[in-house]
Each structure stands twice: as structure tokens, then as C-alpha cells.
Amino acid sequence: MSDRYLDFTQSAFGKSLSSLLGLPQPPRLKRAGASYAARPLEGRAVMLGSSGLGELAAPLLVALNEAGAAVQVATSLVGLPVIKAASAATGIALKTEPNPEDRAAAPSAFVFDATGLTGPAQLRELYDFMQPRVGRIPANGRVLLLGRAPADAGNASATAAATALRGFTRSFAKEIGKKGATVNLLEVGRGADDALAGPLRFFLSEHAAYITGQTLALTAPSGDAADRHFAPLAGKVAVVTGAARGIGAAIAATLAREGAQVVGIDRPQEEGALGETLSAFGGYGLALDITAADAPQRIARELVGRFGGVDIVVHNAGITRDKMLKNMAPHLWDMVLDVNFGAILRINDALLTEGLNDGARMVCISSIGGIAGNAGQTNYGATKAGVMGYVEAMAPLLARRGGAINAVAPGFIETAMTAQMPTGPREVGRRLASLGQGGLPIDIAEAVTFLASPLARAVNGRTLRVCGQNFVGA
Ligand SMILES: NC(=O)c1ccc[n+]([C@@H]2O[C@H](COP(=O)([O-])OP(=O)(O)OC[C@H]3O[C@@H](n4cnc5c(N)ncnc54)[C@H](O)[C@@H]3O)[C@@H](O)[C@H]2O)c1
Structure with missing residues (x-):
């Protein structure tokens, strides 16, 4: 959803009114909008x-x-x-x-x-x-x-x-x-x-x-000696979970922009949206629930059978089921833990056995909620902090195979997930950041693409916050 206040303060009238009243004037950020030159x-x-x-x-x-x-x-x-x-x-x-x-x-x-x-x-x-x-x-x-x-x-x-x-x-x-x-x-x-x-x-x-x-x-790079700066992902196969919409769709499109062949995964009920997203750049869709018992093997088999293996793995699919702990039913705990955390570990275990090419780079989507914590998000916060520990622990293993694993912790990003927030907390989430606004899915996608590419060959086991320096968890 768009940030109407930001749009308003960018108009001539909005600019003078907000100055007159001493209201914040968030800057218009200049984004790349094109591949690396x-x-x-x-x-x-x-x-x-x-x-x-x-x-x-x-x-x-x-x-x-x-x-x-x-x-x-x-x-x-x-x-x-x-x-x-x-x-x-x-x-x-x-x-x-x-x-x-x-x-x-x-x-x-x-x-x-x-x-x-x-x-x-x-x-x-x-x-x-x-x-x-x-x-x-x-x-x-x-x-x-x-x-x-x-x-x-x-x-x-x-x-x-x-x-x-x-x-x-x-x-x-x-x-x-x-x-x-x-x-x-x-x-x-x-x-x-x-x-x-x-x-x-x-x-x-x-x-x-x-x-x-x-x-x-x-840190000292484990992979390719040569930096590849132009079309850094040409010839690479990438898989992105939760690719039908929101941040995952932007990640899929941005990896494709830099030359990757993208396989997008989303739940069977999102198959139509997934196909529409991927058709824009020739991506291949796989409609499955990542928590299904056979999902890890199906993903590994598809990647090996159709593409000969995978070079970039982005674990983006995630859900929230917010409740204060005293009111949180066990199924809400289990569901969030399984989608945001358990599925990542199972899929990686399968890919490490079969399908992951040498030099592969993985990126997991965490959240600043895993750093600061939010009331009502004990389940979500646990998974997003867990992901940060996981990438740190897995980094040496990936390095031995010439690759890397990192996490991106988004702040407030304008997606369907945050559009559902009540107006007050949504406005606070946007404004309480040094850049005075929420981010866009493309901001997360750019960071993921950097970490998935040889440009970040010296980055392994880290979590990069992409949050406009949101004051939550700063
Ligand atoms: N939007 C934000 O402000 C924000 C902030 C911090 C972190 N994040 C994280 O970024 C990621 C993407 O968030 P978003 O805002 O784009 O969410 P979203 O709800 O818009 O999209 C998530 C996608 O994941 C898919 N998905 C969910 N469960 C799945 C499953 N079991 N199997 C396969 N696919 C599944 C959904 O169908 C959907 O397409 C999540 O991990 C989220 O926790 C988002």
C-alpha cells in the first residue's frame, strides 16, 4: 500500500503546509530501478x-x-x-x-x-x-x-x-x-x-x-576469486520461497534482473498469482506448501531434474499469527515455527544432500522483530531470531563448499502483511526510522540480490538490517 503522507509532503502544497506546521517531511529516496551498471x-x-x-x-x-x-x-x-x-x-x-x-x-x-x-x-x-x-x-x-x-x-x-x-x-x-x-x-x-x-x-x-x-x-572470501560486477547472476539458478507476492515477488524479479533463472515456490492456493508473477521474467513456478512432509525432497528433485542443481536459495516465505502468549493456542505457535523456521532447516538439509551446487549462496529473511521483539509476537520473534543464529552456525559449512549463508532483517516494509496493521501502529512503524518512511519490497530484494551475488563474496554468517534505521531494535 502506498504511503499517502509521504506522497502528500512531496506535493508543493503538502511541502509548505508540513513546513508551516513543523511536521516531518520524509525524503523521496532515489532507488536504482535497473540492473548493476x-x-x-x-x-x-x-x-x-x-x-x-x-x-x-x-x-x-x-x-x-x-x-x-x-x-x-x-x-x-x-x-x-x-x-x-x-x-x-x-x-x-x-x-x-x-x-x-x-x-x-x-x-x-x-x-x-x-x-x-x-x-x-x-x-x-x-x-x-x-x-x-x-x-x-x-x-x-x-x-x-x-x-x-x-x-x-x-x-x-x-x-x-x-x-x-x-x-x-x-x-x-x-x-x-x-x-x-x-x-x-x-x-x-x-x-x-x-x-x-x-x-x-x-x-x-x-x-x-x-x-x-x-x-x-x-571476512576472507571462501568462493570465486573474481568479482563479477556486471550481470552478477548470469548463469545462476535461484529458488525463492513465498514468491507469489510481496517481498518474495520482488526478490524473484530482482534476481532475474541480474541474470538468474528463477524458480518461485508458493502455496498451491497461490498458484495463479505465482504464475502471473513469474511469467513477467520467464521464471518457473512450483506450487507447494513448504511445510508439507515431502516438500524438501520435491524441491530438491525438481531443481536437480530441471536445472541440474541450484546456486542461490532464498528462504522468504513467512507468516505471522500474533497473540499475547497467554492467549496463544498451540497451533498458532506450531504454524509460525514450522513455516518461518522448521521448513528452512528441512529444505536446506535436503539440498545439502542433493541439489546444492558448490559455491551456492543462501539468504534467509529474518525481521527486526527478531531483534527488538514485539508484544504478541513471541512465536514470530523466536523464529526470526532463530534464523539469525542459524545463518551464523551454518556459515562455516557453506564456506567449506565455497558458498555462504546470510540473513536480511527487514524493518517496516509496505506489503500486504503491513497493510493489515491498524492505522496507528502502521504510521508509527513508518515514521520512527531515520529515513522517516517504510521500505518497499524492492529494498529487501536489492539487499538479498547483493548477498546472493559475488559482490558479497566476503560476507558470510551475517544479518543485514534493511530498515531505514527503524528505531525499533536499533
Ligand atoms: N512486510 C514486512 O514489513 C516484513 C518485515 C519483516 C520481515 N518480513 C518477512 O519478509 C517475508 C515476506 O513477507 P511479506 O510481507 O512479503 O509477506 P506476504 O504475506 O505478503 O507474502 C508471503 C508469501 O509467502 C507465502 N507462504 C506463506 N506460507 C507458505 C508456505 N507454507 N508455503 C509456501 N509459501 C508460503 C504466501 O503465500 C505469500 O505469497 C516474511 O518472511 C516476513 O516475515 C516482512
Whole structure:
């Protein structure tokens, strides 16, 4: 369902009335709406800063340059020698930060390499980079910080400084969300320095419009050495559960957009809707209830028989049956646990035995309800938290086969599920987020597609929140 308040405040009359009354004016988010370009940052400038001991300048320069960005640097900052040395080593030219009045040359993104911080004093280098430039972050601009995983930082002081970046990210995201701008933090593990290109392409582009205030850890990739940035899913077979409508339909369409052959699954009573959704991009439909006793074997057999196996598995089908625990009948508990959780484990067990190709990537749909908890959702919250634990536990097994398993935790997303909410909680769910609005199914689909692709080859066992930094569970 559409967000009428957002539409109203975007009209000339709505804009002036909401300003007059001091009401919130959620920004119009710029979304990608098309497949990944070979050079997604072509024609854009990115301002690059570094701590004095930053370790990522060279891989950052290479990744930004290959993505088409012009890299700007400020002459006055402490990290300049590190960036200049990387520029000399890579042969990638730098541009001097333009005069603030020169709008045409203004950067669309700000990237700061905060690795090498030895303690609280060095955090001042981040302040010195960002503070004078806050006013220059454009509408829908991007800020991306790169740090080391606190566990890899070394001593307690460096660990504290690395952890401090998370708090900076969460707080700054709340300051600049009003203009649709986002701030995220990549924690780059040792061995992941050369896998930055994919995450940069995602987080600095319109593909990540609804993700802000988040920290994502990168670790040494287990799969393919080569990043594939253009048509990243060409030649891959993907299966998506709950694909008839809502988020699942958007995921199926977005995987197909990036080149995958998609198999969509939904309940037999949704067969018509499933066929309609999949016919738009040549997908193959499988009408079955994922909780049926024979579902895991049927899915594995179909994937092997028709497609020779599967490369991408997206567990999206999910239901709510909300009741306070004291009023919750056992069948409501069992039903939610089985669809949202039990079926995922059984299907994966079957696919791990037969059908899953080496290098396969899995994505499970969790929820911020599994982080914050909601009264009336003990069953749902348990399943969505359980899924996060499951991907963490399964990550080493998938890595041994050259693949990965991750989760996406959506916030409030405009679908049939949230359209059923009472008006008050629905409006609160939308507005109480740094980006001031609910997300769209495409926002979840973009994150799933990123995690399902080689762009995320350094991401395994993680849960990525896609929630506009919803204050619930923040
Ligand atoms: N909409 C939101 O705001 C939101 C927020 C957080 C998480 N999520 C999660 O995202 C996922 C998709 O949610 P949605 O809003 O698109 O829901 P939806 O109800 O619009 O769609 C869910 C789809 O799953 C299918 N499905 C349900 N049970 C099934 C079964 N047993 N076998 C096969 N298919 C089955 C349904 O038929 C439907 O097509 C769910 O896992 C949900 O928990 C949604």
C-alpha cells in the first residue's frame, strides 16, 4: 500500500503546509530501478579520507576507480600521505577537493578509511574529515566508513576505537537521514581487503537506498576469486520461497534482473498469482506448501531434474499469527515455527544432500522483530531470531563448499502483511526510522540480490538490517 503522507509532503502544497506546521517531511529516496551498471559511479565524485595509519587506501582507490568514480581528497587532512602513496602505487589520479560553491564538482559520497586507529585520540581524524563537510552531503548522499573488526584490532585501546565507529555510524545516520542520506560501516577482516569492490558498489549506489546506520563485517572470501560486477547472476539458478507476492515477488524479479533463472515456490492456493508473477521474467513456478512432509525432497528433485542443481536459495516465505502468549493456542505457535523456521532447516538439509551446487549462496529473511521483539509476537520473534543464529552456525559449512549463508532483517516494509496493521501502529512503524518512511519490497530484494551475488563474496554468517534505521531494535 502506498504511503499517502509521504506522497502528500512531496506535493508543493503538502511541502509548505508540513513546513508551516513543523511536521516531518520524509525524503523521496532515489532507488536504482535497473540492473548493476558496469561502472555504477561513472560521472560521480567520491571524497576519500583516511586515518593517518589507514591500511585500505590502495584497494579503495582501485575499487572506486573501477566503479567509475573520480576520487577527491582534501589537502589539509592527516591521512593525505597514505592516500597519495596509494595513488602513486596504483597510478590512479586524485583530484583536489573542490570549492564548496562549485556544485557541479560536489561529491555524491564520502568514504573514510578508519582502519589503523590506535585509540580514542585518533577518532578525531574522523571528526576532522566529516564535521566540516556535513552540510555538503547531498540529498540521497552516501557516507561509508571502513574499520577493522574490533576483535582484529589488537589491544584494548584499538579495539575500543574500532567499536566506537559503530556508535558514530548509528548516531550520524540519525542526523542525516532527513535528506535521504545514509551512513554505514564496513568492518574489514584481515584477508578481505581485496573484496571491497562489491560492497562499495552496493552501499555507494542507489541499490542500497533503504539501508542506514548498519555495520557489516567482511571476512576472507571462501568462493570465486573474481568479482563479477556486471550481470552478477548470469548463469545462476535461484529458488525463492513465498514468491507469489510481496517481498518474495520482488526478490524473484530482482534476481532475474541480474541474470538468474528463477524458480518461485508458493502455496498451491497461490498458484495463479505465482504464475502471473513469474511469467513477467520467464521464471518457473512450483506450487507447494513448504511445510508439507515431502516438500524438501520435491524441491530438491525438481531443481536437480530441471536445472541440474541450484546456486542461490532464498528462504522468504513467512507468516505471522500474533497473540499475547497467554492467549496463544498451540497451533498458532506450531504454524509460525514450522513455516518461518522448521521448513528452512528441512529444505536446506535436503539440498545439502542433493541439489546444492558448490559455491551456492543462501539468504534467509529474518525481521527486526527478531531483534527488538514485539508484544504478541513471541512465536514470530523466536523464529526470526532463530534464523539469525542459524545463518551464523551454518556459515562455516557453506564456506567449506565455497558458498555462504546470510540473513536480511527487514524493518517496516509496505506489503500486504503491513497493510493489515491498524492505522496507528502502521504510521508509527513508518515514521520512527531515520529515513522517516517504510521500505518497499524492492529494498529487501536489492539487499538479498547483493548477498546472493559475488559482490558479497566476503560476507558470510551475517544479518543485514534493511530498515531505514527503524528505531525499533536499533
Ligand atoms: N512486510 C514486512 O514489513 C516484513 C518485515 C519483516 C520481515 N518480513 C518477512 O519478509 C517475508 C515476506 O513477507 P511479506 O510481507 O512479503 O509477506 P506476504 O504475506 O505478503 O507474502 C508471503 C508469501 O509467502 C507465502 N507462504 C506463506 N506460507 C507458505 C508456505 N507454507 N508455503 C509456501 N509459501 C508460503 C504466501 O503465500 C505469500 O505469497 C516474511 O518472511 C516476513 O516475515 C516482512
